Amino acid sequence: MMKYGGEHPWIRAYMAGVTVPAVFLLGVMMFYVMARLVWELPVTVERVIAFPMAIIPNAWGLWNLLYVALRGERAVSLGCHGALLPWLLIPLGWPLASLMDIEPALEVLLVGLVGVSGLYYLLWRFLVTPLNRIVGVYRSCEATISA
Secondary structure: OOOOOOOOHHHHHHHHHHHHHHHHHHHHHHHHHHHHHHOOOOOOOHHHHHHHHHHHHHHHHHHHHHHHHOHHHOOOOHHHHHHOOHHHHHHHHHHHHHHOOOOOOHHHHHHHHHHHHHHHHHHHHHHHHHHHHHOOHHHHHHHHHHO
């Protein structure tokens, strides 16, 4: 029986990380298309949705890859590791938002940062962790490190 991803734990870690936000953003995009075209709601988020659709799934995949690569050197749960990701993504998205003439209030961003960190903790803890186990990321990394 062939294992998924062969003996490449880094590819499997990336794929497990990309899965959750890609499926979520696909659902968001489907709802947006239905609201815009079927129900004819005057919602225009084209400028705002481009950054998350391009960056967030890749960031999740690379963040999961970083977790797996550093797994033996720290004792942080995957949920806590995932909760740190918004602290990187939101400051990167802020200048991009101002380039698109979107000026979010600082208070909203700070409250949102804490809320998004909590949501990311739950998503990483209860969705990405089992995906890592399903694709055998931990098992193959331990075999790679011990060999």
